[in-house]
Amino acid sequence: MKKENQxxxxxLKDIHKSFGKNHVLKGFSLKLHEGENLxxxxxxxxxxxxxxxxxxxxxxxxxxxxxxxxxxxxxxGQKELDFLRTEIGYLFQGSxxxxxxxxxxxxxxxxxRHKDKIENFQGTDEAVKAALESVGLLHxxxxxxxxxxxxxxxxxxxxxxxxxxxxxxMYDEPTTGLDPITANEIIQLMRNIQxxxxxxxxxxxxxxxxxxxxxxxxxxxxxxxxxxEGTYEELSNSxxxxxxxxxxx
Amino acid sequence: MAKxxxxxxxxxxxxxxxxxxxxxxxxxxGKRQHIFSKTTQVYAVFGNVxxxxxxxxxxxxxxxxxxxxxxxxxxxxxxxxxxxxxxKTASFIKKDAIASIGSDGLVGSMVVNIIPGKNKQAVRIAxxxxxxxxxxxxxxxxxxxxxxxxxxxxxxxxxxxxxxxQILEGKGTLGxxxxxxxxxxxxxxxMIELRKTSEGTGLAVSRINRIISKINYDExxxxxxxxxxxxxxxxxxxxxxxxxxxxxxxEVTKNLNxxxxxxxxxxxxxxxITQDETFVKNVDSTMLQIKEASxxxxxxxxxxxxxxxxxxxxxxxxxxxxxxxxxx
Amino acid sequence: MSxxxxxxxxxxxxxxxxxxxxxxAGRFFRELFSTPFEFKELIRQCYNMGIRSLFxxxxxxxxxxxxxxxxxxxxxxxxxxxxxxPSMISISIVREIxxxxxxxxxxxxxxxxxxxxxxxMRVTEQIxxxxxxxxxxxxxxxxxxxxxxxLMLPLLVIVGDAVALIxxxxxxxxxxxxxxxxYFNKIFDAxxxxxxxxxxxxxxxxxxxxxxxxxxxxxxxxxxTVGVGEASNSAVVYTSMLLFIIDFIAVxxxxxxxxx
Numbered sequence: 001m002k003k004e005n006q007x008x009x010x011x012l013k014d015i016h017k018s019f020g021k022n023h024v025l026k027g028f029s030l031k032l033h034e035g036e037n038l039x040x041x042x043x044x045x046x047x048x049x050x051x052x053x054x055x056x057x058x059x060x061x062x063x064x065x066x067x068x069x070x071x072x073x074x075x076x077g078q079k080e081l082d083f084l085r086t087e088i089g090y091l092f093q094g095s096x097x098x099x100x101x102x103x104x105x106x107x108x109x110x111x112x113r114h115k116d117k118i119e120n121f122q123g124t125d126e127a128v129k130a131a132l133e134s135v136g137l138l139h140x141x142x143x144x145x146x147x148x149x150x151x152x153x154x155x156x157x158x159x160x161x162x163x164x165x166x167x168x169x170m171y172d173e174p175t176t177g178l179d180p181i182t183a184n185e186i187i188q189l190m191r192n193i194q195x196x197x198x199x200x201x202x203x204x205x206x207x208x209x210x211x212x213x214x215x216x217x218x219x220x221x222x223x224x225x226x227x228x229e230g231t232y233e234e235l236s237n238s239x240x241x242x243x244x245x246x247x248x249x
Numbered sequence: 250m251a252k253x254x255x256x257x258x259x260x261x262x263x264x265x266x267x268x269x270x271x272x273x274x275x276x277x278x279g280k281r282q283h284i285f286s287k288t289t290q291v292y293a294v295f296g297n298v299x300x301x302x303x304x305x306x307x308x309x310x311x312x313x314x315x316x317x318x319x320x321x322x323x324x325x326x327x328x329x330x331x332x333x334x335x336x337k338t339a340s341f342i343k344k345d346a347i348a349s350i351g352s353d354g355l356v357g358s359m360v361v362n363i364i365p366g367k368n369k370q371a372v373r374i375a376x377x378x379x380x381x382x383x384x385x386x387x388x389x390x391x392x393x394x395x396x397x398x399x400x401x402x403x404x405x406x407x408x409x410x411x412x413x414x415q416i417l418e419g420k421g422t423l424g425x426x427x428x429x430x431x432x433x434x435x436x437x438x439x440m441i442e443l444r445k446t447s448e449g450t451g452l453a454v455s456r457i458n459r460i461i462s463k464i465n466y467d468e469x470x471x472x473x474x475x476x477x478x479x480x481x482x483x484x485x486x487x488x489x490x491x492x493x494x495x496x497x498x499x500e501v502t503k504n505l506n507x508x509x510x511x512x513x514x515x516x517x518x519x520x521x522i523t524q525d526e527t528f529v530k531n532v533d534s535t536m537l538q539i540k541e542a543s544x545x546x547x548x549x550x551x552x553x554x555x556x557x558x559x560x561x562x563x564x565x566x567x568x569x570x571x572x573x574x575x576x577x
Numbered sequence: 578m579s580x581x582x583x584x585x586x587x588x589x590x591x592x593x594x595x596x597x598x599x600x601x602a603g604r605f606f607r608e609l610f611s612t613p614f615e616f617k618e619l620i621r622q623c624y625n626m627g628i629r630s631l632f633x634x635x636x637x638x639x640x641x642x643x644x645x646x647x648x649x650x651x652x653x654x655x656x657x658x659x660x661x662x663p664s665m666i667s668i669s670i671v672r673e674i675x676x677x678x679x680x681x682x683x684x685x686x687x688x689x690x691x692x693x694x695x696x697x698m699r700v701t702e703q704i705x706x707x708x709x710x711x712x713x714x715x716x717x718x719x720x721x722x723x724x725x726x727x728l729m730l731p732l733l734v735i736v737g738d739a740v741a742l743i744x745x746x747x748x749x750x751x752x753x754x755x756x757x758x759x760y761f762n763k764i765f766d767a768x769x770x771x772x773x774x775x776x777x778x779x780x781x782x783x784x785x786x787x788x789x790x791x792x793x794x795x796x797x798x799x800x801x802t803v804g805v806g807e808a809s810n811s812a813v814v815y816t817s818m819l820l821f822i823i824d825f826i827a828v829x830x831x832x833x834x835x836x837x
Contacts, residue, residue, distance in 0.1 A: 056709045082711040096706040098698075110710035113613070164710070254593055261596030268822070275829035 007070075008033050009168055009200050010055065015064035017050055024050050025061070026224035032168065037194065037201045039211045041246055042221035048204040049093070051221070052170050055202075056088055057081050068168070086114045089161030089169040089199070093176060095153040097145035097160070104128055104141050107160050114164055131159040134196060135189060151182035155189065162197060169193070171203040175210050187213050208247055220246065287336040288315060292379040293348040293361070295328050301350055301359040307332045309346075309363045314338040317361060332361060334374075342380075343371035349383045439504060446497040453490040601793045605723055608716050615717050622725035626687050630733055637682050638737035642670065642744030650752060659753055663760050664767030666745045671768060675738040676776050677824055680783040683730055684816040688791040691722055692812030695795025696805040704796070719796060723788030730784030731777050775831035782823050790816045 010032040017025040024047040032038050042048050053059040055066055057073050066073050068084060076084065097106050107128040115121055122130075132138045135155040145153055154174065161169060174190065175183035187210055194201055205211055211218055212232050220228040220235065220243060228235060228243045236247040298320060307315040315338075319331035334342065345366030353360045363380070374380065646666055653659055695718060698704050707714040742764060749755045794812040798804045 053705070058705050058708060078713070082713065085709055085711045088709065090706070090709040092702045092706055094701050096702040098703055098706070099701075100694075109707070109712065112712065114711050160706075160710070254589075257593040257596035257600065258589055259596065260599050261592030261594065264595050264599045265592065268826075272826060272829065275826065275833065278829075278833055 009069060010202070011065075011067045012051070012055070013065045013067075015051065015054060015066070016062045017047070017054065017059065018062060024224055025054075027064070028221065028225055029064075030219055030226070032200050032202055034167075034200055035194075035198065037203060037214050037216045039203045039205060039215040039218045040221055041206060041211060041218055042204075043206065046221050047224050048221055049172055052090075052172055052202065052204060055170065056085060056090055082113070086110070086164045087167050089164070089166035091154070091158055091161050091169065091171045091174055093172045095145075095150075095157040097153055097157055099145050102142050102144055103132070103137075103148075103156055106145065106156065107131055107163055110160065110164050127163060131163045132156075134162065134193065135159045151178055151185065154178065154182075154186055158186075158189065158193070162193065165197060166199065168200050168202065171201065171205070173205055173207075174203065175205065175207045180209075183207070183210070190214060206246075288333040289336055289339040289374065290318070290376045291332050291334055291339075291342070291374055292377070293330055293332070293382040294323070294379065295330065295350060295382050296326050296384055298328050298330065299350050299352075299359060301330065301361065305359050305361065306353070307334060307361045307363065309334075309338055309342055310365060311362075312338065314342075314363075329379075330361065340373050341365075342374045343368070344374055344378060344380065345371045346374070347381045347383050435504075439501070442497065442501045442504060446494060446501060449490060449494040449497055453487060453494060456487050456490070597797070598789065598793050601796075602789055604715065605720060605789070608713070608720050609724065613716075615721050618717055619721040619724055622721050623729055626683075626722075626725050627729040627732065630683060630686055630729075631736065633686060634679055634682060634733045634737045635740045638675070638679065638740035639744040641674065641678055641737075642666070642741030642746075643748055645670065645674065645741070646745040646748040647752075650748070662749060662753070663745075663755075663763035667742055667764040667767050668772060670741050670745070671738050672772050672776050673824075675741055676734050676780050676783065677820065679734045679737040680730065680780065680787065680820050681817060683726070683733060683784075684787050684813055684820060687726055688787045688816045689809040689813045691726075691788065691791030692795045692798075693805055693809035695719075695722075695792055696798035696808035699796060699798040700800060700802070700805055715796075719792045722792050723785065726788035726791075727781055727784040730787065731780040734780045734783075735777070775827065775834070779824065779827040779831075782827065783820055786819045786823055787816050790819060 008031040010030075012028060012030045015025050015028045016023075028047070028051060030038070030040075040048055040051070050059060054061045055068075055073075057076075061074065068087065071080075071084060073081060073084060097103075098109065101109070108124055111124050111127060115124070121127065129138060129141075132141060135158055137152060137155055137159065140148060140152065140156065145156070148156065171190065174186055178186065190201065190203075191214060193199065201214075203210070203214060215232050218230060218232060218235050219226055222242065228238065228240065230238075235243055238244055301317060301320060303317055303320060305317045306313045307317060315332055315334035317330055318333040319329075321329050321331075323329045332348075342363060343366055345368050347364045347366060349362050349364065351360055351362050352358070364383075366381075646662070649666065650659070650662065653662055653665070695704070698718070704714045704718065707717060742761075746755075746757055746760045746764075749760050750757060791812045794808040794815070798808040
């Protein structure tokens with residue numbers, strides 16, 4: 001309840017987006033508060049990924065406003081947007097590691113332009129090692145991404161998302177394509193990171209276990225709008241059959 | 250940043266149309282190379298253009314000065330060609346210039362050659378002028394000419410064959426001359442002997458030279474001759490050679506004598522005139538007859554004087570002579 | 578890639594694609610002249626495209642020279658014009674055949690490579706990842722690649738031309754008993770500045786076309802592995818077409834300026 005009064009770090013208002021005749025987002029809104037783990041749940045193709053891509057400016061919404069730290073990213077210039085993006089970590093669905101580079105180069109990549117952004121910067125090497133350490137994969141430093149398992153790739157991608165010490169981290173389906181044990185490891189890692197780096201998280205998933213473990217709050221995204229909102233307990237015991245359908249295993 | 254589809258379509262159409270226009274413009278410029286330089290249009294009329302095409306080069310004294318821009322058949326057997334000639338060089342082409350069509354190399358394309366006229370005071374050409382044309386013989390004409398030439402050559406050779414046959418058979422004066430084998434042999438003999446002599450002499454002279462140079466080189470000639478047997482031998486050789494040469498020369502003179510006697514004895518063509526006695530006798534008798542004839546004529550004249558009919562005439566002549574003598 | 582059958586729709590998407598590519602090229606020039614410049618990546622791409630294509634270009638060039646000479650020899654020999662072999666071969670290779678063939682080879686190797694690489698990066702969200710991490714992927718991936726091909730292709734073509742002429746010299750040496758010295762003397766007699774300059778300028782445009790179409794197709798790749806295949810395939814097809822159009826225009830232009 002206290003969080004409601006705080007100024008949100010991220011706010012989406014009435015976002016519309018359509019691709020051709022396919023109207024994906026129809027007035028979606030959300031508020032993310034500091035230190036909060038917000039889970040967005042929805043069926044495949046309900047526009048979850050489109051929504052996060054709107055947040056980081058990969059996709060321009062047709063209408064609506066997106067505010068990160070009181071800055072509207074839609075009207076923002078490229079340079080400012082690039083700078084603001086260092087405040088956001090993004091874990092892609094398929095890890096999206098640069099497969100032509102080693103793990104070290106992958107982690108160095110975001111640092112190339114934005115070293116000066118990090119407070120008391122110790123040097124590129126130190127930063128890379130620190131980030132890898134926090135995901136427990138220091139030994140993979142000079143391997144190529146193709147030599148890593150799916151779970152390890154996901155963790156390296158997480159390290160890369162963390163390297164600029166962002167305030168907000170977005171997870172796009174963090175556990176998809178992983179076995180339950182590895183998925184659990186990732187979820188634990190996400191919790192640890194949130195404590196260690198003091199971040200706010202926006203998690204997109206259809207994995208109920210994940211949502212149960214990590215969420216402070218859940219928004220159900222159905223047909224491009226916020227269908228329901230509440231804690232895990234509230235929603236899983238909802239009287240609405242469509243809401244309850246999400247939480248049946 | 251993102252553009253709407255309709256904007257993209259507009260840009261796309263613009264690019265495509267622009268590219269087509271660019272290609273079209275470049276094509277028209279490239280086609281008319283001299284679009285920027287001023288040209289003069291000159292005409293010439295030909296009976297046959299031998300496959301000349303629009304765009305073929307026009308040459309003036311061997312320089313490319315323009316292109317053929319139009320080929321039109323104006324009448325039967327009259328083809329007018331239009332040539333675009335660069336303004337720069339057009340000023341050197343006078344009105345009496347002559348155009349002809351030739352080919353550029355053995356398998357090359359056709360060209361129009363403009364040859365300057367002889368008149369140096371002629372006015373320069375201007376647009377619309379028609380210059381004289383000269384049709385070189387086409388390939389067909391050339392072949393037919395060659396055909397008659399061949400026929401003539403055949404006739405000539407057959408005639409020549411007849412002549413040479415006659416010569417071989419010894420008919421005619423030329424034949425007689427050519428067929429006199431002995432004379433020819435004699436002359437050959439003379440030449441051979443002469444050559445031998447000169448060779449011998451040459452050898453001798455060179456040896457003498459060598460010895461003389463050696464003598465000059467050493468300090469005393471006499472001493473060398475006395476002491477050096479080789480040199481002595483050489484000198485003997487020289488004398489032997491000299492003897493041989495003189496013998497050779499003797500032989501030559503002997504041969505020449507023989508030849509002369511042969512000429513006297515009446516063999517061969519040359520001595521026909523010099524050695525024929527009957528000819529001389531004939532000439533003598535002819536002279537005698539001429540003498541007799543003139544004596545008889547004198548007698549006739551004397552007889553005429555005494556003739557009744559001509560007496561008056563002769564008297565008149567006598568009188569005139571007498572008058573002339575008195576006047577003196 | 579909607580497969581609409583209506584002519585209007587198809588021509589619309591055709592023009593839209595050309596327009597989009599033009600805007601893409603415009604963006605390339607805007608980003609080329611704005612800081613920061615990814616110099617290290619440019620060098621890396623130059624190495625990738627230049628050095629790694631060198632062997633292919635040399636082999637192709639060598640065979641080109643060999644075959645071209647073998648095929649032209651009998652015709653010229655019939656005319657008794659074997660003495661023209663060096664000048665004919667060198668002019669046609671340097672002016673036209675060398676640049677076009679080597680550009681087509683590079684369209685196949687470099688163009689499809691770029692299309693596939695950027696396409697798979699797009700599909701696996703690596704390009705998005707770059708953008709999100711505050712690096713301009715257009716600058717990092719597209720500008721460097723287009724620039725690298727534009728710079729490398731003229732060099733590759735010159736090397737290819739040279740190797741082709743060596744191949745042709747070998748055939749002449751074996752078949753026609755022409756010494757290498759004489760052959761190359763004749764080649765350099767026949768070649769002039771007006772042969773080499775338009776051909777080289779042309780290859781700069783060829784390189785730009787290869788880079789532009791490859792990156793455009795890869796950068797705007799459709800989702801899925803099918804999209805990657807289509808990107809690399811259509812990169813080659815479009816590039817080849819574009820190469821001939823550029824060649825066509827280049828011949829006209831050089832005809833005007835150099836009066837072939």
